[in-house]
Amino acid sequence: MQKLQLWERYKNRLYHHAELDLSVDTSRMNFPDSYLEEMEPRLQKAFEEMAELEAGAVSNPDEQRMVGHYWLRAPELAPTPELTGEIKDTLASVKAFASSVHQGNIAAPDGHRFENLLIIGIGGSALGPQFVADSLGSPQDRMKVYFFDNTDPDGMDKVLAEIGPGLKRTLTVVISKSGGTKETRNGMLEARQAFEKGGLHFAAHAVAVTGSDSELDRTASQEGWLGTLPMWDWVGGRTSVTSAVGLLPAALQGIDIERLLTGARVCDQATRSRVTSDNPAALLALSWFHATAGKGERDMVLLPYKDRLLLFSRYLQQLIMESLGKELDRDGKKVLQGITVYGNKGSTDQHAYVQQLREGVANFFVTFIEVLKDREGASMLVEPGATSGDYLSGFFQGTRSALYEKDRESVTITIREISPASIGALIALYERAVGLYASLINVNAYHQPGVEAGKKAAGTVLKLQGEILDMLRRQPGRDFSCEDMAMTLARPEEVETVFLILRHLAANPAHEVGVVPGEKVWESRFRAAS
Numbered sequence: 316m317q318k319l320q321l322w323e324r325y326k327n328r329l330y331h332h333a334e335l336d337l338s339v340d341t342s343r344m345n346f347p348d349s350y351l352e353e354m355e356p357r358l359q360k361a362f363e364e365m366a367e368l369e370a371g372a373v374s375n376p377d378e379q380r381m382v383g384h385y386w387l388r389a390p391e392l393a394p395t396p397e398l399t400g401e402i403k404d405t406l407a408s409v410k411a412f413a414s415s416v417h418q419g420n421i422a423a424p425d426g427h428r429f430e431n432l433l434i435i436g437i438g439g440s441a442l443g444p445q446f447v448a449d450s451l452g453s454p455q456d457r458m459k460v461y462f463f464d465n466t467d468p469d470g471m472d473k474v475l476a477e478i479g480p481g482l483k484r485t486l487t488v489v490i491s492k493s494g495g496t497k498e499t500r501n502g503m504l505e506a507r508q509a510f511e512k513g514g515l516h517f518a519a520h521a522v523a524v525t526g527s528d529s530e531l532d533r534t535a536s537q538e539g540w541l542g543t544l545p546m547w548d549w550v551g552g553r554t555s556v557t558s559a560v561g562l563l564p565a566a567l568q569g570i571d572i573e574r575l576l577t578g579a580r581v582c583d584q585a586t587r588s589r590v591t592s593d594n595p596a597a598l599l600a601l602s603w604f605h606a607t608a609g610k611g612e613r614d615m616v617l618l619p620y621k622d623r624l625l626l627f628s629r630y631l632q633q634l635i636m637e638s639l640g641k642e643l644d645r646d647g648k649k650v651l652q653g654i655t656v657y658g659n660k661g662s663t664d665q666h667a668y669v670q671q672l673r674e675g676v677a678n679f680f681v682t683f684i685e686v687l688k689d690r691e692g693a694s695m696l697v698e699p700g701a702t703s704g705d706y707l708s709g710f711f712q713g714t715r716s717a718l719y720e721k722d723r724e725s726v727t728i729t730i731r732e733i734s735p736a737s738i739g740a741l742i743a744l745y746e747r748a749v750g751l752y753a754s755l756i757n758v759n760a761y762h763q764p765g766v767e768a769g770k771k772a773a774g775t776v777l778k779l780q781g782e783i784l785d786m787l788r789r790q791p792g793r794d795f796s797c798e799d800m801a802m803t804l805a806r807p808e809e810v811e812t813v814f815l816i817l818r819h820l821a822a823n824p825a826h827e828v829g830v831v832p833g834e835k836v837w838e839s840r841f842r843a844a845s
């Protein structure tokens with residue numbers, strides 16, 4: 316298409332929301348002008364399902380749950396006065412807790428204000444808080460934020476080393492909706508040990524965000540933690556960033572959570588429109604449907620031209636892939652759905668994988684995110700007439716056209732600046748786009764049965780490890796190859812798992828397992844170290 320024709324298409328298609336100062340440009344998606352009309356019946360059905368969801372329908376039937384993340388920023392829309400009250404009370408508690416911490420009314424045991432925040436959680440109980448913390452952090456933050464978001468011991472040691480003696484002024488927020496996630500439990504136990512080693516009483520440094528009566532809830536109340544804030548079964552982990560899960564860490568960091576919620580609320584209003592061309596989330600969902608043939612046939616590459624949006628692709632990876640990546644549709648038909656999401660930031664990626672995007676396998680579409688405001692205040696000129704930010708903008712525009720020239724399609728989202736409101740709006744925009752797209756492809760976006768399989772398998776491995784350790788200790792003088800061990804445990808079919816377990820045990824001192832290397836690595840022999 317010629318440049319002037321593209322300009323006409325740009326003007327015809329550009330969506331702009333004046334209050335949010337947010338635009339969605341679908342002009343570089345090559346769907347025909349008739350596309351919206353063709354998709355209209357499916358879209359109207361998706362809008363209807365969304366309205367039912369917002370009114371309190373059990374939209375996650377597999378788990379028999381309502382789906383209420385939109386109520387978190389408009390509590391008056393919750394289906395019962397009790398829920399409205401709970402949401403409002405929780406927001407008030409978040410603000411009161413954060414302000415008590417900032418004022419030193421809730422203080423470290425040495426009487427000093429808490430200065431650091433160690434957030435422990437995983438998946439939806441970490442990715443949203445991490446994205447918000449990273450995108451909106453500044454030197455003026457009220458507290459310095461750290462994360463344990465895995466059960467990697469070395470990762471935790473690294474964080475603890477960074478905190479160093481600051482641990483005595485560290486508040487720990489343990490976040491788990493279910494309250495039983497092992498990675499988070501392990502992080503909590505490791506943190507507790509670090510506090511105890513420093514002569515500190517963990518409970519006096521800890522607050523929980525979790526579901527009522529969960530394992531974590533019970534631990535927090537038995538041990539007398541500083542407080543517990545609720546998570547509800549009608550908020551999914553990956554859409555929990557505007558609940559206490561995201562709001563408590565953000566408020567403690569000093570981020571204006573009211574503005575974050577306002578941005579989300581205004582975007583929610585915009586994305587409730589049943590006029591497709593006037594609904595930015597519907598335009599995104601339609602673009603995804605066009606790009607992937609509604610079957611995940613192409614990947615979504617996220618290219619924000621802003622360092623502060625670096626973690627957005629990681630956040631969206633869970634939101635989109637855990638929501639859409641489903642074996643079965645809502646009628647039980649095998650569909651193997653999903654959209655693969657990856658990305659980093661521009662223009663950095665121009666010096667990495669953009670080469671393949673332009674010239675290699677054409678199995679993707681791009682979402683560019685453009686931020687108009689370069690920085691607070693004026694920029695220096697890096698050469699006559701140009702700033703660093705002008706270069707960033709130039710590289711964004713250059714990559715968008717270079718890709719389009721090669722028939723690589725893209726959507727561009729433009730926001731004026733990075734602020735609590737614009738981050739709230741981006742979160743709300745994608746939550747709604749995912750919900751609408753899930754309706755278009757007829758999958759349940761709100762459950763995650765596939766994740767359970769990995770968790771169960773990990774449980775089986777840990778159980779087998781227990782049996783192996785038991786056997787090694789009962790026969791301390793004996794060397795076992797993995798095959799001997801599998802046979803002795805009467806689990807010959809598990810020999811590979813036995814080998815992997817033994818090799819890991821021998822590489823770490825905790826269980827005192829010794830190894831005599833074999834000619835081939837799998838011929839090594841293992842014994843309880845005497």
Ligand SMILES: O=P(O)(O)OC[C@H]1O[C@](O)(CO)[C@@H](O)[C@@H]1O
Nearest residue numbers: 438439440491492493496552766
């Ligand atoms: O908040 P929780 O219950 O610890 O769960 C953490 C994450 O684990 C998952 O269930 C996947 O394992 C995610 O959906 C969730 O965000």
